Amino acid sequence: MDEAEAVAERLRAWTREGPGNGLRVAVDAHTDFHRLTRAGWGHPLLAGTIDLDACQVLGLGWDPGDHSMRHRGERAYGQVYPATLEARAGAAVLRWTIPPYEPGR
Incomplete structure (x- = not known):
């Protein structure tokens, strides 16, 4: 961030002094x-993976109307759900569990 901010400041100075x-x-x-x-x-399905501290993480695109967003299930609320990927009959099966909605939480 420090490096990016330094480059941004050089660009700001250039625009003030130049064009x-x-x-x-x-x-x-x-x-x-x-x-x-x-x-x-x-x-x-807006699914993609990233490497995070030598661990591959799967991300799925959620629409705002999806369960996790309606029930405060996203990472900002400390909710990250473990997932398993299984090989079954030549196909991959992804499983994860999202706890049930609790009103007032």
């Missing part, structure tokens, strides 16, 4: 959520 053409620069931290989102762009 003055309205160029804007922003530096925002991207989380693993953003990396998973990008990894799934080319998949019909």
Whole structure:
């Protein structure tokens, strides 16, 4: 982040001193959520994987109406669900468990 912010500041100084053409620069931290989102762009189910500390992590694209979002199941609320991938009859089966909704939580 420090390196990115330093480059952004050089660009801001250049626009102030140079072309003055309205160029804007922003530096925002991207989380693993953003990396998973990008990894799934080319998949019909928005599924993608990233490596996180030598561990392969699967991300699935969720629509805001999906269960995990309605019931505060996303990572921001400390909810990360273990998943297993099994080979069965020549196909892969992905399993994970999302706890039931509890009103008022």
